[in-house]
Every structure is written in structure tokens, then in C-alpha cells.
Amino acid sequence: MKIEKLYTYPVKALRAVELDSVQVTKHGFPHDRRFMVLQVLKEDDGSVKYKNIHVAHFPESVRFFPSLDLEGERVKVTYKPANGGEEKSIDFPLYPETDDLETVEVDMHKSPTNAFKMPQKYNDWFSSCYGFDVILAYLGRNYRKVLMSTSHNKQAPKPPTNSWLSSITSTATSYLTGTNKENSPDTKILTFNDCAPYLIASSRSMDDLHHRLPTPSTMDILKFRPNIIVSGASEPWEEDYWGQLTLPSSNITINCIHNCGRCKSINIDYETGAPSTGAEGGMLKAMQRDRRVDPGVKWSPIFGRYSFLGEGCEGATVRVGDEVVVSERLDERTRFDWEGLATT
Structure with a gap:
């Protein structure tokens, strides 16, 4: 597998900036959602x-x-x-x-x-x-702290939810608490990103989503707001089982910790700046048929992995075209951990 694309989002919610190479930090790419x-x-x-x-x-x-x-x-x-x-x-x-x-x-x-x-x-x-x-x-230097397990949670208790939208909001809420101080070297910190510093997506899985649209429609993967797009996966959705990725050329490790539950933002038409009235406007519903695979966010279809930089990798450079190896593969999908964390 290889790094196909790299993106940063200087202003949250606005369009992405494509990168050829970039240094990695524990709170994401430099300038991402500052x-x-x-x-x-x-x-x-x-x-x-x-x-x-x-x-x-x-x-x-x-x-x-x-x-x-x-x-x-x-x-x-x-x-x-x-x-x-x-x-x-x-x-x-x-x-x-x-x-x-x-x-x-x-x-x-x-x-x-x-x-x-x-x-x-x-x-x-x-x-x-x-x-x-x-x-x-x-943002300046006022980072946000994440209080969440960094292990791959497989047996976490099921959260109470009433709808797919409240589910994803509640899940993100359960992980985050307010503080802007870094208390130790391993403290997980965020900028204005939702749940994790990095979001990794597989272009092979995007191909599978294209098949859900009437021919010859395609959908821009940037609607899923990834930082890193990986190409060359052998099967669609195999990233559900990625525990860790390694980039051998730079010795970078990326820990893929949680699934990314999706909301109605993927139905937006990027040309009109409004909800799509075409086939793409039904993508969220189409994904709900078989991509509601995380009981922790049971109403939200999953696409992509929330990820954190591995220890000791700060300052290394990732480049488009770099080889990507799955250095840890999970036996089963991860699940959001609600135990011992704040409730909504």
C-alpha cells in the first residue's frame, strides 16, 4: 500500500489544502484546523x-x-x-x-x-x-485534551442513543473533556479537529461506495475530510481491522484507534454549497445498510479511522508515494469505549 494523498484543513469546515509532503506532530499536521x-x-x-x-x-x-x-x-x-x-x-x-x-x-x-x-x-x-x-x-497554543483509552477497545459497554445524529455527537462528547494544558509527554491533544489528530481513509473502500451510486456517478472522497488517503488495500473496508500502520521509509507509526461515524455532511453538494438533490445526497442512507458496524455508534455508518501518531515519531516527514505497511492487524473491529468516561 502507499500514501495516495495528504490533506490539511487550515480553517475548520472550509476546503482542504493538498500536500506533497509534511512533517507529523502528535496534534496533527502543522496548520491543520488552527x-x-x-x-x-x-x-x-x-x-x-x-x-x-x-x-x-x-x-x-x-x-x-x-x-x-x-x-x-x-x-x-x-x-x-x-x-x-x-x-x-x-x-x-x-x-x-x-x-x-x-x-x-x-x-x-x-x-x-x-x-x-x-x-x-x-x-x-x-x-x-x-x-x-x-x-x-x-487556536494559538490552546490545545484541547482528549480523555480516552488508546487501546483497541473490543468489549466496551453499549452507549444509550436515540438517533444516528445524537449517537455520533454523544460518542465524540464522551471522549473529550475541557482542558488546554499538556500534562505529560503522552497527553493526547487536539486542535479544532473533532476526535483525533488524524483521519485515515482507504481509496479502495471509496471505490466500493462509488458502486452504490448510479453509473457514471462518483463521489469526492474529500467529503469525508481525510488527512491521509491510503491506496492499494487488497479489499474494501479492510481498514476496519487496522490497528497500526508503519511507513518504513521514515519509520513513522500511526495508531488507528477508533472508527469514524458519519453524519449528513457527506450528503453536501460541494459545487452548490447545499444539500445534494442528486444521487450523492442519499449516500448516508445507502451506507447505513451495511456500514453500521460499530455498536458504539450504532446509528452511524463507518468510513475511516481516527488515528494518533506513534511514540517518538514527531518531526518525521510523510510523503505522497511512501510505502504503508499494516504493522498491527486486529482480529475484530474496534468499538468506542464508554466505560469510565463522561456521559452526555
Whole structure:
């Protein structure tokens, strides 16, 4: 097997940036989800609250296209309206000065952290694109902590759920608690990603999903928001049993810990920035027929593996084309571990 594609997402919920090579860190690829857009909600008493911008609920987010200027240390975002309106762009620093910036709390799956509200000119630009008030938040060094087992849980108790959507939300919630301090070298930390620093997908499994669509329809794997796409698997869905991957050329190990339960975000039409009215709009339902394979998120079809960098691998470089070896293969699928963790 080989690394087929590498992606990072500088601003959560916006489009991906494709990479040829990148250094690995324990909290993901550099610049991955270090920024996030928040909707501004004004309460009747004059107070302000913020709502996280996610693709599932704000599908117009996929019409924003970031790019990275690593030498100039800038992020450029281009907004391309789906209705054929005029494109416009803005750029901002990869590493903003935060001394004079207001802090806001961002709560993702009950894993809160402080973030920095970017200067008003950036907030105004994004607001003009979305058509309602938003701010651009920068994470800085305020990582989020994950409280979850890093073993491959096979006998975890079954969580109570009422629907597929509440299931995935509840599962993510059960793993995350609020803190932004690194307490030890093995502490698992997150940026603005949902559950883990890396999401690994298999293009062989994507081929299987294409067969569920009317010919000649195909679906962009980027709708699943992967960081690493692996090609060359012998069978579709064999990644369900990947426990660890090794890249021999760089001696990188990646621990594949949990399944990724999917929500309605995969039904979004990336060309229109709205729920798809075509065949792709039924992909979530189609996957539910045979991809509800994790009892821990029993209402959510599974695609991809939430993963963590192996110990001692920080700073190594992964490249497109690198060989990938399954260095640990599981006998059975993993299951979200709810025992001893926070309930929703």
C-alpha cells in the first residue's frame, strides 16, 4: 500500500489544502484546523454567544478555498459563490500576534478551550461572505485534551442513543473533556479537529461506495475530510481491522484507534454549497445498510479511522508515494469505549 494523498484543513469546515509532503506532530499536521469560524448569536439581554461553523449545518462553508504560503507564513482564503457571483479573497497570518486579541471560549463536544478573536477586518470579510455575523477564531497554543483509552477497545459497554445524529455527537462528547494544558509527554491533544489528530481513509473502500451510486456517478472522497488517503488495500473496508500502520521509509507509526461515524455532511453538494438533490445526497442512507458496524455508534455508518501518531515519531516527514505497511492487524473491529468516561 502507499500514501495516495495528504490533506490539511487550515480553517475548520472550509476546503482542504493538498500536500506533497509534511512533517507529523502528535496534534496533527502543522496548520491543520488552527482556525475556525464561529457564528455570532446576540441574546435578548445583549450578551453574545458563539456557534461553531460545521459543514453539516453550514454547507456554504465548502465554497471557501484556502491555500498556504509557508514561506510568507500566510493563509489565503478565496470565496467562490455557488451562484456565479464574483470571487473574492483575503489573507491572514499563519501565526497571528495574540497579545492584543480578545479571547473567546470554543466548546467542541464539551471539550472547551480558549481561542483568539481575529481582528475585525477578517471577521467582516467572512461575515460578508456568509451573509450573517461571524468571527474568525485562532487556536494559538490552546490545545484541547482528549480523555480516552488508546487501546483497541473490543468489549466496551453499549452507549444509550436515540438517533444516528445524537449517537455520533454523544460518542465524540464522551471522549473529550475541557482542558488546554499538556500534562505529560503522552497527553493526547487536539486542535479544532473533532476526535483525533488524524483521519485515515482507504481509496479502495471509496471505490466500493462509488458502486452504490448510479453509473457514471462518483463521489469526492474529500467529503469525508481525510488527512491521509491510503491506496492499494487488497479489499474494501479492510481498514476496519487496522490497528497500526508503519511507513518504513521514515519509520513513522500511526495508531488507528477508533472508527469514524458519519453524519449528513457527506450528503453536501460541494459545487452548490447545499444539500445534494442528486444521487450523492442519499449516500448516508445507502451506507447505513451495511456500514453500521460499530455498536458504539450504532446509528452511524463507518468510513475511516481516527488515528494518533506513534511514540517518538514527531518531526518525521510523510510523503505522497511512501510505502504503508499494516504493522498491527486486529482480529475484530474496534468499538468506542464508554466505560469510565463522561456521559452526555
